Each structure stands twice: as C-alpha cells, then as structure tokens.
Amino acid sequence: MRILVDRNIPLADEFFGELGEITRLPGREITAEAVRDQDILMVRSITRVDAALLEGSRVRFVGTCTIGTDHVDLDYLRERRIGFASAPGCNAESVVDYVLSSLLMLADEEDFLLANRSVGIVGVGNVGERLRRRLAELDVDCLLCDPPRAEAEAADDTQGDFVDLDTLIERADIICLHTPLTREGPHATHHLMSAQRIAALKPGTWLVNAGRGACLDNAALRQRLESRGDLRSVIDVWENEPAIDEALYGLVDIATPHIAGYSLDGKMRGTELVYQALMRHYGLPARRKLGQIKPDPWLRKIVLTGWAPPLEALALCVRACYDVRRDMVGFERYRRRFGMANAFDRYRDEYPVRREFSTLRVDLKKNAGDLRDAIEGYGFKVKLASKSSS
Numbered sequence: 001m002r003i004l005v006d007r008n009i010p011l012a013d014e015f016f017g018e019l020g021e022i023t024r025l026p027g028r029e030i031t032a033e034a035v036r037d038q039d040i041l042m043v044r045s046i047t048r049v050d051a052a053l054l055e056g057s058r059v060r061f062v063g064t065c066t067i068g069t070d071h072v073d074l075d076y077l078r079e080r081r082i083g084f085a086s087a088p089g090c091n092a093e094s095v096v097d098y099v100l101s102s103l104l105m106l107a108d109e110e111d112f113l114l115a116n117r118s119v120g121i122v123g124v125g126n127v128g129e130r131l132r133r134r135l136a137e138l139d140v141d142c143l144l145c146d147p148p149r150a151e152a153e154a155a156d157d158t159q160g161d162f163v164d165l166d167t168l169i170e171r172a173d174i175i176c177l178h179t180p181l182t183r184e185g186p187h188a189t190h191h192l193m194s195a196q197r198i199a200a201l202k203p204g205t206w207l208v209n210a211g212r213g214a215c216l217d218n219a220a221l222r223q224r225l226e227s228r229g230d231l232r233s234v235i236d237v238w239e240n241e242p243a244i245d246e247a248l249y250g251l252v253d254i255a256t257p258h259i260a261g262y263s264l265d266g267k268m269r270g271t272e273l274v275y276q277a278l279m280r281h282y283g284l285p286a287r288r289k290l291g292q293i294k295p296d297p298w299l300r301k302i303v304l305t306g307w308a309p310p311l312e313a314l315a316l317c318v319r320a321c322y323d324v325r326r327d328m329v330g331f332e333r334y335r336r337r338f339g340m341a342n343a344f345d346r347y348r349d350e351y352p353v354r355r356e357f358s359t360l361r362v363d364l365k366k367n368a369g370d371l372r373d374a375i376e377g378y379g380f381k382v383k384l385a386s387k388s389s390s
C-alpha cells in the first residue's frame with residue numbers, strides 16, 4: 001500500500017511503516033495530484049480533505065492526527081465509503097498546559113491568585129473538562145457553558161451546572177473558549193463570540209481562545225482592543241491562518257501560532273490513535289505501542305527542598321516544563337524574519353520539543369509537602385519524600 005503522510009506527524013515510520021511505502025509532504029503541499037496514487041492519507045488540520053482533493057484518487061482511508069475535524073468533509077467520506085479516523089483527546093492535556101501557563105503568566109504580571117477569580121469554560125469536552133478538573137484542584141470557581149452537553153444531561157439530576165453563554169460572559173473574570181468549529185445546527189460555533197458578545201465583555205476580562213479561530217469574531221476583538229484596550233487576551237487560533245490579522249496580533253497579550261496542543265506527547269498520541277483505527281479498519285492487529293517507542297523527557301524531575309510561596313513554586317515548575325513565553329517570543333522572532341504567513345507555518349513546522357506537565361515529577365522534601373495540592377492541581381506528578389529521607 002502507498003501511504004501519504006503530512007511530514008509534521010511524528011513516528012509515522014514506526015507506526016505505519018509495516019503497511020507499505022510512506023511518502024511525506026508538508027500539509028499545504030498535499031494536493032489532488034499528490035494523493036491520486038495513494039491508498040492511505042494521513043493529515044493534520046491544515047489540509048482540506050474533500051471531493052476536490054480525493055475525487056479520482058485511490059485513497060480508501062483518511063486519518064487526521066488531530067482532535068479537530070473541521071478541515072474534513074465527513075459527509076463526502078461517508079458517501080464514498082472511505083474509512084476515517086481522528087484522534088479525540090490526543091493533545092487535550094497539552095492545550096490545558098498551554099492555558100494554565102498563559103493564566104499563570106498573566107496572574108504573575110497582575111500579582112493575583114487564580115483562586116480569587118472565576119473562570120468560564122465554553123465547550124466542556126475533552127479539553128474543557130480537563131481544564132475544569134485541574135482548576136477545581138486549585139480551588140478556582142468554574143462556570144460551564146456547553147449547550148449540547150446541557151441538553152444531553154438535562155435528565156441527570158447530578159448534572160445541571162451549565163449556564164448560557166451570556167450569563168457566563170456577565171459573571172466570569174476569565175473566559176476560555178474550547179469549542180470545535182461548526183457552521184450549521186442549533187449550536188453552531190462560527191462567531192459564537194460575536195461582535196455583540198465581545199462588546200459585552202466586562203472591562204478587565206481575560207479572554208483565551210485555544211479552540212478554533214473562527215469561533216471568535218477576530219475583527220470585533222481587534223476593534224474592542226483598539227478602541228478600549230480594556231481586556232487581556234490569549235489567542236492561539238485565528239481566522240484565516242496562516243495569513244492572520246497582524247493588527248490583532250499586535251494587540252493581544254499572548255499571541256501564538258496554533259501550537260496550544262503541540263507537545264510531543266500530544267502529537268505522538270495522535271499518531272498512535274489513528275494507527276489503532278487504521279489497523280481496525282483493515283482487520284489487522286495493532287502491535288505497535290507508543291509506550292515502547294516514546295522518548296524520555298530531557299527533564300524528568302525537580303526537587304523542592306523547602307516551602308516556597310505556592311505561586312512561585314508553581315511558576316518554577318511551569319517555566320521548567322513549558323513556559324508560553326517561549327512560543328510568544330519565538331513566533332515574534334520568526335515573524336520579523338519571514339513575514340507573518342511564512343512565520344506561522346514555519347514556526348509550527350520547526351516547533352521545539354515540548355513535553356506535557358505530566359512528564360515532570362516534582363519531589364517535595366521537608367515542609368515543601370504543603371505545596372502538593374497546588375502542584376498536582378497544575379498537572380505535574382508529585383512525590384513526597386518519606387519521613388526518613390526528609
């Protein structure tokens with residue numbers, strides 16, 4: 001079999017090599033001509049997969065090693081009986097790491113504790129739910145907005161914690177968007193954060209978008225920031241990637257090129273999930289296991305030998321593992337050298353290795369044990385020193 005793989009998919013040889021001949025291409029160079037003689041196509045979110053790409057080709061299976069599927073015409077694949085798999089949840093932990101690293105940076109600048117603020121999570125699926133759980137460990141109040149879930153769970157008495165988006169906007173100090181991009185149906189998310197809703201944000205609100213760019217009206221956010229400058233914003237996903245609105249880029253506090261989910265762990269998990277689905281599709285045993293191939297992180301553990309203010313201890317662990325400033329500064333450096341549209345793709349292509357918080361163990365000695373909840377709450381592994389060793 002012939003397998004065409006986006007070159008930004010790690011471990012493709014290890015997982016797909018046994019099935020046939022692999023060709024690698026940059027995602028934006030995966031054209032109808034390139035796929036014509038291929039049997040299997042493995043993409044990421046920048047390749048539009050539809051009739052224009054696949055009609056007349058031999059492709060019988062498409063995998064996207066991503067959570068989002070808005071770049072794939074699923075109806076077309078169904079009609080043509082082409083097998084399909086995505087990688088639900090693969091990089092959800094990484095997106096949460098990104099959000100927490102960003103919130104910590106802003107909290108650091110404004111000198112306050114997250115525990116004193118309420119966070120509104122819009123879209124409480126794999127990402128939003130993990131964010132909620134980690135924030136709950138830190139005693140942060142969360143408001144949840146997820147109408148599809150609210151409807152589905154309405155009959156369950158133990159649920160019912162959902163609010164509508166306008167109530168969330170009114171009450172939350174920090175708003176995190178984690179919705180998929182959908183353009184149809186009762187809960188379509190295109191411009192869910194509309195001009196009207198952006199105008200309604202309370203002065204001082206922090207707005208985070210790590211879902212999809214077009215869930216938020218980018219022009220309206222630019223106007224609000226230009227005219228009032230009274231929000232703080234973290235934008236990882238943009239309308240019209242990679243040719244994003246540079247004026248908006250210049251106004252947001254943390255601007256990154258769609259890398260929230262870009263840990264090596266998240267990407268490798270994406271490859272493994274799609275590999276498992278591919279093997280099921282062909283009725284073959286999935287013998288390869290990520291655990292056998294995954295490289296060790298280069299930083300395994302940090303030892304805290306005494307008590308420190310929780311915010312400082314957390315900031316230390318976060319910075320050691322993944323500091324969002326690395327990507328802000330790196331992206332800006334690329335923008336100056338290559339221009340925005342080139343910088344956007346190139347930074348992602350050449351993305352420096354990043355590992356999830358969960359790969360870092362924090363050893364707490366002596367009275368540093370008091371920091372356990374905060375550090376575990378942020379997603380790190382914690383080991384408490386035994387009495388004899390402390």
Ligand SMILES: NC(=O)C1=CN([C@@H]2O[C@H](COP(=O)(O)OP(=O)(O)OC[C@H]3O[C@@H](n4cnc5c(N)ncnc54)[C@H](O)[C@@H]3O)[C@@H](O)[C@H]2O)C=CC1
Nearest residue numbers: 067068123124125126127146148179180187210211260261
């Ligand atoms: N920035 C990045 O690097 C990444 C971005 N993403 C994006 O994040 C999105 C969410 O990821 P997951 O949580 O894994 O997806 P998921 O499918 O597990 O959860 C999405 C949630 O959004 C809810 N939802 C749908 N319409 C809504 C609406 N109108 N208002 C509020 N909630 C709504 C759904 O009911 C669901 O619970 C993905 O679809 C993808 O587009 C995912 C990974 C990385």
Ligand SMILES: O=C(O)C(=O)[C@H](O)COP(=O)(O)O
Nearest residue numbers: 044045046066067068261262
């Ligand atoms: O998984 C998703 O959904 C994402 O947004 C990906 O992390 C984005 O990565 P690319 O597919 O654009 O490389």
